[in-house]
Each structure stands twice: as structure tokens, then as C-alpha cells.
Amino acid sequence: MGCSIFALICGLAFIFLALHPVCGDVSYSIPEEMKRGSVIGNIVKDLGLDVGRLSARKARIDTEDNNVQYCSINLNTGDLIVQERIDREGLCAKKASCVVKQELVLENPLELHRVSIRVQDINDNSPQFKEETLKFEIRESAYKGASFLLDEAHDGDIGENAVQGYSLLQNEHFKLNVKTKGGGRKYGELVLDKELDREDKKEIMLLLTAFDGGSPQRSGTVVIHVTVLDANDNVTSVQPGRL
Structure with a gap:
């Protein structure tokens, strides 16, 4: 009886191992x-x-x-x-x-x-903006220091290969303020650094660049088109002898 039980156990063990490699x-x-x-x-x-x-x-x-x-x-x-x-x-x-x-x-x-x-991850994607052009309409009465939120660039990569910052081509009226969201995502604000004058310039074209931290570094650009809106800042002169 003991040998039979032992043989049965051995047989079951063999089947178990055969079914579970x-x-x-x-x-x-x-x-x-x-x-x-x-x-x-x-x-x-x-x-x-x-x-x-x-x-x-x-x-x-x-x-x-x-x-x-x-x-x-x-x-x-x-x-x-x-x-x-x-x-x-x-x-x-x-x-x-x-x-x-x-x-x-x-x-x-x-x-x-x-x-x-x-x-x-490897750095095989460049930062991209959703739109080819960012359009803003800003009144010439806007005060120095006024800020305007810019669309965030997106990158398919992660970590250092994702968007790490932005730069704005040097110009007369605006500067760039780069901020960080939760999770480390970067975005920018356009800040008015010199008052606008529609009589002097009705439209302003700017170039915004987003760049990643990969090696070699990749970047993407978008054009910012600013239309300067009129403000009633000119007094109409009245000639002598006329009402």
C-alpha cells in the first residue's frame, strides 16, 4: 500500500511539472x-x-x-x-x-x-505648437508690465528630452516670462516692456522658440502676430475762428 501511494504521488508530481514548465x-x-x-x-x-x-x-x-x-x-x-x-x-x-x-x-x-x-526614451521629437501663428489684439493704451498667456509647446518625449524652456527673439516692445506648471511643464507669458503706439506701428511680428534638453537639442518655433488696437489718445485740434 505504501509503495502504491508513493508511486501515485510521484506520478502526480511528474504531471504537475510537465504542465508547469x-x-x-x-x-x-x-x-x-x-x-x-x-x-x-x-x-x-x-x-x-x-x-x-x-x-x-x-x-x-x-x-x-x-x-x-x-x-x-x-x-x-x-x-x-x-x-x-x-x-x-x-x-x-x-x-x-x-x-x-x-x-x-x-x-x-x-x-x-x-x-x-x-x-x-531618445530625443527623436521636436517641440511643437498647436498653431502656426499666435494672434493677439492689444490696445495701445495697455500699460507697461501687462502680460499675455502664450500657448504651451508640446513634445512627444519625456524627461530632459521634453520642453525645457522658451526664448523670444529680441524686439522693441515685449519680453518673455517663463513659468513652470505642476509636473515641471513650462509655459510662457508675453510681457509688455514698452508702451505701444498704433500711429507708429499697427502690427508687430515676434518669433517664439521652444527648446528641449536633449543632445543634440531640438526646437520648434511659432510666429506671434500682434495687432495694435486704437485708443482715443489724440486730441482733435480746432482752428482759430471755428467752433
């Missing part, structure tokens, strides 16, 4: 937009597997949840290579962490190894 995890960190065919790492060496048996065990890379298969394995070397373009912004948008999940599958016996690929 031994799993090991491996992780890599790579920059986005690596060229197809680039080597991520030698997954066989990192997992301690036998490169000579990869073909016999039908080694392959599968995806979790039927997502895109971004990687493949070189059966001769055991290298994990880039198979599809990995665009961090398309995958994770503004999330601080971006991880692609893949799986290494081997047969005879069946093994499953989870592969986590952390995708790092």
Missing part, C-alpha cells in the same frame, strides 16, 4: 528606435541554456497577450535581436516606465522564459 525571467534595457537586426543581448548565455540545442528544441520568441512580436532569436548564436521598430511614444506615450513583454519558448522539454525589455 520551469520558468526563468530575464530583462534588458534598450533605447527606442534601434535598427532591425540590432542585438539586444545573448539570451541563451544570460539564461544558462545550451545554444547547440536551440534548433532541436524549436526555440522561438512569442508575445504576451497577442501583441506585436518585437524580437526574434538567432538560433546559431542565441542572440535576441530587434525584429520590429520599437517606438516608445507609440507604445507608452508619456508614461515614465515603458516595458515590452516577450516570451522565449523551448520544446522537448517545454520551457517558458519571460523577457522584459525596458524601452528608454
